[in-house]
Amino acid sequence: MINNKSRYTNFIKTEAKRLGFLSCGISKAGFLEEDAPRLENWLNQNQHGKMDYMADYFDKRLDPTLLVDDAKSVISLLLNYYPSELQNEASYKISKYAYGKDYHNIIRKKVVKLLKSIKREIGEVNGRAFVDFAPVMEKSWAAKSGLGWIGKNSNLITKQVGSFYFVAELIIELELEYDYATTDHCGTCTACIDACPTQAIVAPYVVDGSKCISYFTIELKENIPAEMKGKLDDWMFGCDVCQDVCPWNKFSKPHKEPLFSPYPELLSYNKKDWEEITEETFSKVFTNSPLKRTQLEGLKRNIDFLK
Incomplete structure (x- = not known):
């Protein structure tokens, strides 16, 4: 029973x-x-x-x-x-x-x-x-x-x-049957550490959030530190580098959630499109987008820093 x-x-x-x-x-x-x-x-x-x-x-x-x-x-x-589908390669980069x-x-x-x-x-x-x-x-x-x-x-x-x-x-508040932790399968791999553009992974399993590109382009409300110039690898919102290089992500398969489907403009825009986008277009096109978190002003700040 x-x-x-x-x-x-x-x-x-x-x-x-x-x-x-x-x-x-x-x-x-x-x-x-x-x-x-x-x-x-x-x-x-x-x-x-x-x-x-x-x-x-x-x-x-x-x-x-x-x-x-x-x-x-x-x-x-x-x-x-x-x-x-992924972004146009001639664009500023946005986290997936x-x-x-x-x-x-x-x-x-x-x-x-x-x-x-x-x-x-x-x-x-x-x-x-x-x-x-x-x-x-x-x-x-x-x-x-x-x-x-x-x-x-x-x-x-x-x-x-x-x-x-x-x-x-x-x-x-319900008692249930509990699962057990799995084992670590990173092994000797250091791909993420080696690839991080800003050396934010300061030690295995330790990320200095204050050095992360996602922090600079999303969380930080002040100007991006001048010493980061040339290190952001064209990321204007977030960063996927440490995930992109992870060998385990070769197994990633496309999602089946319609609401996560990419905005067509996000896939097709090139750098010039992002540099010239107006507040009216941004608000109209990217309704309910995570990009609204920085607002267009924040994206423009990031773009200007990347130029």
């Missing part, structure tokens, strides 16, 4: 797959002991740069029971975003995750649907969906639940899948 924990766990994983998630893993909610000293050291070294929010809610970031009352389980979910519509609401709606399905199947269960904005260690929980390992470039990497996917969590 199948016990309730097993039945609930099987239902959740089956439902996650039906909703389009790449994979689903489950961990017991609790304090992330191994992550605490690493996070503290990373913050003390100021490797979060001007991302002050990374230092907020330190305890909540490490303990999901402080985010959801009586939390028992952390359900980690992966959603593929690898595109079937930003090719389509903004992922936050798309994924959140899927996670909320999963929670609603759980409530319909099991009964009233307290839970919260988390997609990137809240103080949750997404990659740590996904690794803890066996969905991959955190590589030398600090990304979650999965065998036969790679790393081009979003990570989300559903924290609930």
Whole structure:
């Protein structure tokens, strides 16, 4: 006879797959002991740069029971975003995750649907969906639940899948069957470390966020430091270098989420198109795009720095 924990766990994983998630893993909610000293050291070294929010809610970031009352389980979910088409090579570069519509609401709606399905199947269960904005260690929980390992470039990497996917969590008060962490398969490879244009991967598994191209082109609101001139490799929004060179990403396959389909203009634009784009065109063409995060003013700042 199948016990309730097993039945609930099987239902959740089956439902996650039906909703389009790449994979689903489950961990017991609790304090992330191994992550605490690493996070503290990373913050003390100021490797979060001007991302002050990374230092907020330190305890909540490490303990999901402080985010959801009586939390028992952390359900980690992966959603593929690898595109079937890439940008025009004569363009300024944009990270692949930003090719389509903004992922936050798309994924959140899927996670909320999963929670609603759980409530319909099991009964009233307290839970919260988390997609990137809240103080949750997404990659740590996904690794803890066996969905991959955190590589030398600090990304979650999965065998036969790679790393081009979003990570989300559903924290609930339901006890379930728990998965186990997988092993590290980076081996002696240093491709990501060697390829990083700004040497942001300062040691295996340690990324100095304040040196990352994604930080300079998205997070940093001030002028990009002059010493970075000539080092941004034509990236105007984000950076995929450490993922592009990762051998495991040769297994990446195109996503099947229509809302992640690239904006046609994003694929066809060349450098001149981006240099001449107006506010009116940008607002009209890139509705609900992640590019709105920097606004056109931020993109123009990045482009001017790249010239």
